[in-house]
Amino acid sequence: MPPLPPPSSETRIPLPPARALVAGYTDVLVVGAGPAGIGAALGAARSGAKVILAERYGFPGGSATVALVMPFMSGHTQESRLRQSGVEILYPTDHGRGTRVIAGVFTDVIERLVSLGGAVPPSEMTGFVTSFDPEILKFVLADLLDDSDVQTIYHVLATGYIQEEQYTTVFFQSKSGPIAIRAHCVVDCTGDGDIAVFAGASFDYGRNVDHLTQPMTHYLRMGCFERTAFMDYVQKNPSQWYGVLGLWELLQKATKEGTLNIPREDILMFASPHPQEVSVNSTRITGVSGIDIFDLSRAELEGRKQVREVVDFLKRYVPGFNDAYLIQSGVQVGIRETRRIIGDYILSGLDILNTRKFFDVIARSTYPIDIHNPKGKGTRLERLPDGQSYDIPLRCLQPKGCSHLLVAGRCISGTHEAHSSYRVMPVAIATGQGAGVCAALSALNKCATRDVDYKEVQSELQNQKAILW
Numbered sequence: 001m002p003p004l005p006p007p008s009s010e011t012r013i014p015l016p017p018a019r020a021l022v023a024g025y026t027d028v029l030v031v032g033a034g035p036a037g038i039g040a041a042l043g044a045a046r047s048g049a050k051v052i053l054a055e056r057y058g059f060p061g062g063s064a065t066v067a068l069v070m071p072f073m074s075g076h077t078q079e080s081r082l083r084q085s086g087v088e089i090l091y092p093t094d095h096g097r098g099t100r101v102i103a104g105v106f107t108d109v110i111e112r113l114v115s116l117g118g119a120v121p122p123s124e125m126t127g128f129v130t131s132f133d134p135e136i137l138k139f140v141l142a143d144l145l146d147d148s149d150v151q152t153i154y155h156v157l158a159t160g161y162i163q164e165e166q167y168t169t170v171f172f173q174s175k176s177g178p179i180a181i182r183a184h185c186v187v188d189c190t191g192d193g194d195i196a197v198f199a200g201a202s203f204d205y206g207r208n209v210d211h212l213t214q215p216m217t218h219y220l221r222m223g224c225f226e227r228t229a230f231m232d233y234v235q236k237n238p239s240q241w242y243g244v245l246g247l248w249e250l251l252q253k254a255t256k257e258g259t260l261n262i263p264r265e266d267i268l269m270f271a272s273p274h275p276q277e278v279s280v281n282s283t284r285i286t287g288v289s290g291i292d293i294f295d296l297s298r299a300e301l302e303g304r305k306q307v308r309e310v311v312d313f314l315k316r317y318v319p320g321f322n323d324a325y326l327i328q329s330g331v332q333v334g335i336r337e338t339r340r341i342i343g344d345y346i347l348s349g350l351d352i353l354n355t356r357k358f359f360d361v362i363a364r365s366t367y368p369i370d371i372h373n374p375k376g377k378g379t380r381l382e383r384l385p386d387g388q389s390y391d392i393p394l395r396c397l398q399p400k401g402c403s404h405l406l407v408a409g410r411c412i413s414g415t416h417e418a419h420s421s422y423r424v425m426p427v428a429i430a431t432g433q434g435a436g437v438c439a440a441l442s443a444l445n446k447c448a449t450r451d452v453d454y455k456e457v458q459s460e461l462q463n464q465k466a467i468l469w
């Protein structure tokens with residue numbers, strides 16, 4: 001059955017009038033409980049602010065738990081001259097030994113995951129990439145939020161925003177009808193910059209040339225994977241696997257035989273903390289927008305069709321998967337890129353490749369420019385020089401024209417190229433923590449977010465064990 005097509009006319013009818021129930025007052029309201037929202041809620045609460053975290057699904061984690069995006073990319077610098085041929089299979093092979101540049105909330109998440117058996121401890125052997133169990137991540141995040149007295153409200157979809165003299169109010173739709181939450185200031189961690197747009201902020205979308213965004217991917221988890229059989233195949237066919245991706249010949253064979261038709265040239269898959277499980281990132285849905293529900297509906301159908309094809313391919317063609325089965329696909333399709341809210345500074349691809357430093361740094365990153373082709377096969381990867389990182393300035397989190405609103409995570413201010421790097425989860429947690437601290441200081445000092453001294457934000461971030469220099 002095809003999805004509902006987009007409406008052919010611009011006909012709009014008035015909504016019935018409604019009154020929203022005020023569900024809470026707080027210092028800082030964080031909308032979206034993904035990696036950025038977790039960083040923001042904990043950063044604000046640990047600075048002494050009262051915090052409410054609002055999320056449309058019934059659990060925290062955002063793309064990590066909703067779309068099964070795994071693993072956490074590295075928070076360490078790359079040292080390719082120290083590359084180790086012994087790096088374990090199913091982890092990126094080109095990180096090697098490095099220096100940690102992301103800590104704070106990110107480290108807390110990893111340590112708790114490891115202590116509950118929900119993650120393989122990051123090390124040189126894993127390229128400092130952390131594979132995790134998304135169900136255990138849900139427990140860990142809920143515990144961290146509880147420990148810092150963050151109040152959570154689930155099953156609420158933010159739909160509006162007003163800025164009044166005394167309050168910043170966000171409206172939500174819910175099963176209980178419309179509700180409102182009032183705060184001194186708000187951190188938009190929706191990934192899509194929904195709140196910033198309701199507040200009237202401007203945004204960029206996709207690449208400059210045609211405004212196309214990176215493709216979407218339906219992630220999947222496979223169980224009963226036989227690692228030894230797979231390793232035997234890789235050892236006998238070393239040209240067919242590189243760290244986390246490959247199987248080019250088998251893919252071509254399946255495509256020729258008409259059993260597989262995905263717009264991607266390789267299979268990309270990652271280890272899990274469970275030896276008999278892998279997560280597979282190999283579907284690709286192009287030409288769809290993550291902020292258009294008609295596109296999203298098509299993407300869900302196309303993505304799940306590709307999930308079936310990939311599962312069949314793995315089982316029929318790839319040693320180690322004969323008895324494997326599909327454990328789960330994402331609750332929703334994984335969305336790499338939508339709006340980038342225009343802030344006081346727009347981070348560029350050159351800032352990243354030149355490892356630029358900023359006076360008002362609130363987070364750092366080492367992740368390369370990584371653009372999956374918006375039109376089909378191919379991925380553009382441009383790495384930072386060995387041992388280097390770049391800074392993300394507080395100004396990228398300050399939407400132009402907004403006084404009591406910050407953005408964090410994948411919707412901060414940057415170009416398409418820069419976004420492809422800072423979008424990864426450790427960086428989203430770190431920008432979230434930076435935004436949370438700034439929001440808390442704004443609430444505690446009763447001032448606009450832009451009037452908070454960046455040095456105070458940096459000092460509090462360091463108290464919270466973030467690494468800024």
Ligand SMILES: Cc1cc2nc3c(=O)[nH]c(=O)nc-3n(C[C@H](O)[C@H](O)[C@H](O)COP(=O)(O)OP(=O)(O)OC[C@H]3O[C@@H](n4cnc5c(N)ncnc54)[C@H](O)[C@@H]3O)c2cc1C
Binds near residue numbers: 054156217
């Ligand atoms: C296919 C794919 C593969 C990736 N691979 C990796 C990888 O291997 N490693 C890595 O580190 N990163 C990876 N990433 C990037 C990473 O997952 C995201 O960029 C990151 O999760 C962004 O974090 P965020 O908190 O900004 O947004 P999200 O994770 O998107 O979280 C946003 C949250 O806000 C909620 N929300 C949205 N709108 C509303 C609203 N209006 N009202 C209420 N709640 C709302 C959502 O439900 C969600 O919980 C990948 C992404 C994709 C899609």
